[in-house]
Amino acid sequence: xxxxxxxxxxxxxxxxxxxxxxxxxxxxxxxxxxxxxxxxxxxxxxxxxxxxxxxxxxxxxxxxxxxxxxxxxxxxxxxxxxxxxxxxxxxxxxxxxxxxxxxxxxxxxxxxxxxxxxxxxxxxxxxxxxxxxxxxxxxxxxxxxxxxxxxxxxxxxxxxxxxxxxxxxxxxxxxxxxxxxxxxxxxxxxxxxxxxxxxxxxxxxxxxxxxxxxxxxxxxxxxxxxxxxxxxxxxxxxxxxxxxxxxxxxxxxxxxxxxxxxxxxxxxxxxxxxxxxxxxxxxxxxxxxxxxxxxxxxxxxxxxxxxxxxxxxxxxxxxx
Amino acid sequence: xxxxxxxxxxxxxxxxxxxxxxxxxxxxxxxxxxxxxxxxxxxxxxxxxxxxxxxxxxxxxxxxxxxxxxxxxxxxxxxxxxxxxxxxxxxxxxxxxxxxxxxxxxxxxxxxxxxxxxxxxxxxxxxxxxxxxxxxxxxxxxxxxxxxxxxxxxxxxxxxxxxxxxxxxxxxxxxxxxxxxxxxxxxxxxxxxxxxxxxxxxxxxxx
Numbered sequence: 329x330x331x332x333x334x335x336x337x338x339x340x341x342x343x344x345x346x347x348x349x350x351x352x353x354x355x356x357x358x359x360x361x362x363x364x365x366x367x368x369x370x371x372x373x374x375x376x377x378x379x380x381x382x383x384x385x386x387x388x389x390x391x392x393x394x395x396x397x398x399x400x401x402x403x404x405x406x407x408x409x410x411x412x413x414x415x416x417x418x419x420x421x422x423x424x425x426x427x428x429x430x431x432x433x434x435x436x437x438x439x440x441x442x443x444x445x446x447x448x449x450x451x452x453x454x455x456x457x458x459x460x461x462x463x464x465x466x467x468x469x470x471x472x473x474x475x476x477x478x479x480x481x482x483x484x485x486x487x488x489x490x491x492x493x494x495x496x497x498x499x500x501x502x503x504x505x506x507x508x509x510x511x512x513x514x515x516x517x518x519x520x521x522x523x524x525x526x527x528x529x530x531x532x533x534x535x536x537x538x539x540x541x542x543x544x545x546x547x548x549x550x551x552x553x554x555x556x557x558x559x560x561x562x563x564x565x566x567x568x569x570x571x572x573x574x575x576x577x578x579x580x581x582x583x584x585x586x587x588x589x590x591x592x593x594x595x596x597x598x599x600x601x602x603x604x605x606x607x608x609x610x611x612x613x614x615x616x617x618x619x620x621x622x623x624x625x626x627x628x629x630x631x632x633x634x635x636x637x638x639x640x641x642x643x644x645x646x647x648x
Numbered sequence: 649x650x651x652x653x654x655x656x657x658x659x660x661x662x663x664x665x666x667x668x669x670x671x672x673x674x675x676x677x678x679x680x681x682x683x684x685x686x687x688x689x690x691x692x693x694x695x696x697x698x699x700x701x702x703x704x705x706x707x708x709x710x711x712x713x714x715x716x717x718x719x720x721x722x723x724x725x726x727x728x729x730x731x732x733x734x735x736x737x738x739x740x741x742x743x744x745x746x747x748x749x750x751x752x753x754x755x756x757x758x759x760x761x762x763x764x765x766x767x768x769x770x771x772x773x774x775x776x777x778x779x780x781x782x783x784x785x786x787x788x789x790x791x792x793x794x795x796x797x798x799x800x801x802x803x804x805x806x807x808x809x810x811x812x813x814x815x816x817x818x819x820x821x822x823x824x825x826x827x828x829x830x831x832x833x834x835x836x837x838x839x840x841x842x843x844x845x846x847x848x849x850x851x852x853x854x855x
Contacts, residue, residue: 355822355823356818356822356823357822358820358821358822359821360820360821360822360843361820361822363820364687364820376822384838385824385827385838388814388815388827389815389825390815390817390823390824390825390827391815391817391823391825393670398817400817400823400825402823402824402825405824405827405838598818598822599817599818599819599822599823602687602818602820
């Protein structure tokens, strides 16, 4: 039943062809990982979010563990644009792997200007982080609402010819609607999703565990929630959906692709096992080989939902 | 957690840790012969200048253990070591034997004997400097004692290094969870304890 025929691991995502669907989630990748993996084996590399302003990040503590999860409020420390151009960009030029640049800004115009400035040779795509829950007051972000998503995406679209990926937040009440707004405004792909706004309290001190009080929940605990978001968003839009939320194993990766993801981002798992992405790539290939699937891309949207058994999901989107 | 011993020939590394959270509770369940998946060495450690004839290591609590491999390396370099050990009570002085085995001279100060205050430690350090037995400071485990050494290092133009701690998530410089502030020529910069440290220039460290 098994076959030795090589699996075609390449996927086409939002204007790019990747050698495989696995890439890091923004903020969980840096040059230090070259000690444990060959960057030329990754589908893509995604930078830590770059902002125009220099940011020192949030007060400490910045992370706290909870069962099956991590809550972080790092606060996007950023060394700014010149550092990226002089240091980061030349460093990754040595690798034959598409470089996706994650950006953030406090205003829609700021996003557009930064995207224009970073549309440089060596940059393969822009990932607009319009969803990081730590940046704005009470965790609000552009991707909380369809209107603000459409507005910022439209300005970004006018500002760059590079493939434009828009990273959405699961903290909104209606992700499919926000995903549709991103697509309508010209996004080439949506990343579903970012961390879930959350909190933890220390029972010794009665103080919040994080210096920022609230933070973003990530890791295996959120996988079933984000998987559902990927399923719903993939149904809502025709642009590719990049799945991101608690992927730790190749089985998780397969599940996400079946739900509708064209590619995958791995974050928290790298903190537990630095070479996790390599194991996921190998496991994904082995899965396809075992199931005699010639192209990994065939998995995307492959979830089998039989007509008679289809559950009534109408309650998820009640008529307004 | 302290890395308190490394023997390349025996392929051994030794850690000292206090059981406080899920990670150390997990480590505590290990039995001899069990396998543990670790990654390292990471970051940058102490460095010894061969021209130093005598160094002073000042540690408090578990910080003492961190300084033990330094004493061993210094001895192999032919550099003398005086170790100032600070603890709450004499019986809490960890790894004293290890330092003696490495040929270090030991000075123990404790809270219970009222000898561990900064003023007394400063007196001890001034004596060592005046005797020509302090070409560099090495320290770990106490902000108060670090500040004493910074003052003396500044006054006598002595170099120094400090091993620092911070809660970490990734350990390989990705996540910026473990940053601390450093004073670099009057400017406050953040550095990652896991990747840029855990050993830093004494004069740049902030408590």
